[in-house]
Amino acid sequence: xxxxxxxxxxxxxxxxxxxxxxxxxxxxxxxxxxxxxxxxxxxxxxxxxxxxxxxxxxxxxxxxxxxxxxxxxxxxxxxxxxxxxxxxxxxxxxxxxxxxxxxxxxxxxxxxxxxxxxxxxxxxxxxxxxxxxxxxxxxxxxxxxx
Amino acid sequence: xxxxxxxxxxxxxxxxxxxxxxxxxxxxxxxxxxxxxxxxxxxxxxxxxxxxxxxxxxxxxxxxxxxxxxxxxxxxxxxxxxxxxxxxxxxxxxxxxxxxxxxxxxxxxxxxxxxxxxxxxxxxxxxxxxxxxxxxxxxxxxxxxx
DNA sequence: TCGAAATAGATCGTGATACGATATATTCGT
DNA sequence: ACGAATATATCGTATCACGATCTATTTCGA
Numbered sequence: 530x531x532x533x534x535x536x537x538x539x540x541x542x543x544x545x546x547x548x549x550x551x552x553x554x555x556x557x558x559x560x561x562x563x564x565x566x567x568x569x570x571x572x573x574x575x576x577x578x579x580x581x582x583x584x585x586x587x588x589x590x591x592x593x594x595x596x597x598x599x600x601x602x603x604x605x606x607x608x609x610x611x612x613x614x615x616x617x618x619x620x621x622x623x624x625x626x627x628x629x630x631x632x633x634x635x636x637x638x639x640x641x642x643x644x645x646x647x648x649x650x651x652x653x654x655x656x657x658x659x660x661x662x663x664x665x666x667x668x669x670x671x672x673x674x675x
Numbered sequence: 676x677x678x679x680x681x682x683x684x685x686x687x688x689x690x691x692x693x694x695x696x697x698x699x700x701x702x703x704x705x706x707x708x709x710x711x712x713x714x715x716x717x718x719x720x721x722x723x724x725x726x727x728x729x730x731x732x733x734x735x736x737x738x739x740x741x742x743x744x745x746x747x748x749x750x751x752x753x754x755x756x757x758x759x760x761x762x763x764x765x766x767x768x769x770x771x772x773x774x775x776x777x778x779x780x781x782x783x784x785x786x787x788x789x790x791x792x793x794x795x796x797x798x799x800x801x802x803x804x805x806x807x808x809x810x811x812x813x814x815x816x817x818x819x820x821x
Numbered sequence: 822t823c824g825a826a827a828t829a830g831a832t833c834g835t836g837a838t839a840c841g842a843t844a845t846a847t848t849c850g851t
Numbered sequence: 852a853c854g855a856a857t858a859t860a861t862c863g864t865a866t867c868a869c870g871a872t873c874t875a876t877t878t879c880g881a
Contacts, residue, residue, distance in 0.1 A: 536790055536863080538726075544790055545726025547797075548719055549741060551697065555744035559839095570865065573694055580684075581689025583786050590832060595695060597702035602868050604831060626829040626876045644682055644690055652815050655808055662801055671758075705868095714837065735859060748839050750860060755837080772847045772858040 540668060547661040554654060559644050565639050567613055570596075574606050575615060575640045577631055587630045588621065617637060686814060693807040700800060709790050710716045711785050713759055716742075720752050724776055733776045734767065756768060761785060 532588030555569070562572040577595045578587045587593060591605035607630055610616040621627025632640065701715070710720040714743055723741045724733045731737060737748035756762040761782030768774025778786065 533844095536787060540784075540794070542726040542728075544793060545722050545741075549724060551701075552719070552743050555697075558739065570867065571803060573698070574850070576687065576691050576694060580688045586684055590828085596693075597698050598867090599869065601832080601870090605867075621829090624829080624877070628830065640687075641682060644687060647690060648686070648811065648815050651808070651811050655812050657797075659805055662797070662805055665794065665797050666801050669794050716838065736857085744838090745840065746859070747841090747861080751838075754860095769849070769856090770858080774859065 540665075543661070543664045543668060545664050547658075550654070550655055550658040550661045552648070554658065557650050557654075558647065560645060561650075563599055564668045567615065567639060568609070570606060571610050571613070572640070572643055574603070575609060575632060575636055576644070577586070578616070579632055579637070586621070586627070589630065593631060610636070686811075689807070689810045689814060693811050696804040696807045700796070700804065703796050703800075704793065707796075709787060713756070713761065713785060717752060717756050717759070717787070718748070720756060721778060721782055722790070724762070725778055725786055730780070732773070735776065737797070738776060738812075743769055753757070756782070785805045791808070798817055 540644050558572070559569040562569045564595075565572075567575075567580055573596060574592060577592055581591070581595075589607065590600050592607075593600040598601065607618065608615060611618065614633060616630050616632055619628055619629040619631060676732070685815075704718070705715040708715045713721075716796075719736060719742060723738055727733055727741075735749050735753065738748050738753075739746040740747065742752075753762060753764065753774075758763065760779060762776050762778055765773055765775040765777060
């Protein structure tokens with residue numbers, strides 16, 4: 530079997546369905562975040578900061594790394610979040626170059642509501658997403674060889 | 676157990692890890708698409724069109740529906756894809772209001788390379804994504820009640 | 822110890838994306 | 852026939868992410 534015949538129309542459809550499931554979830558996330566007064570990316574920054582492991586400092590650079598964005602994109606997100614009153618900047622205690630980002634009570638309240646909404650949505654749509662991912666993996670080259 | 680105590684720090688971390696896995700995948704997708712000369716959203720439109728079920732026409736509206744975007748956002752994506760030479764517009768045969776979007780040979784070639792790259796990436800990172808999703812669902816309210 | 826290199830963050834300008842509002846062309850329903 | 856509905860397009864705006872560049876602070880080697 531050559532590489533060409535390995536990519537049948539059904540394989541494209543598996544990939545398309547997987548992407549559709551991801552987009553459906555992200556679309557839900559987008560709408561829900563906006564209903565609560567923030568943008569989807571801003572919500573994800575709140576979640577990334579609040580979900581940081583113990584002992585990891587909430588610096589701009591750490592946040593950027595976890596969101597897979599450049600540090601100046603994280604700067605801009607924090608700018609916009611500060612305007613909404615959901616986070617505040619603190620100067621780093623040891624290293625004065627650092628800026629630590631902390632959620633305000635308002636930020637924690639929004640994040641909590643969004644976390645509950647997202648969990649409920651994942652209860653509903655998570656199995657379909659897992660199923661779509663499985664369909665891609667089930668027919669992938671390595672797995673198909675077994 | 677009230678709703679507050681139900682959302683412990685570990686639940687936030689589960690959600691954060693799930694989002695991190697999704698962002699990692701989308702980051703890979705973004706970089707890989709750009710390496711092949713198109714934007715990530717444009718790649719997803721190509722995939723959505725090529726992965727359409729038999730008998731479903733590739734109209735702007737159908738595409739918009741599958742990408743969870745407004746129809747005029749799909750118009751703009753197709754505009755940009757036409758410039759790159761990966762798709763062409765055809766007037767609808769029956770309904771002259773419709774526009775059918777078709778991949779060019781160049782579009783199919785790019786999509787094929789991207790499909791292979793994404794499948795390889797999902798072989799690598801898919802299990803972690805599934806695991807992260809499971810961690811969210813395992814501790815969700817309904818599941819926890821069992 | 823002192824100055825260059827490295828690191829952390831901020832700023833500016835740009836392009837892609839998605840949106841709401843609105844416009845045009847075509848088709849449908851009565 | 853003709854107003855309502857549908858399909859697509861256009862325009863202006865906001866978010867987001869980027870590269871390039873800047874300042875402040877820390878680190879490290881001569």
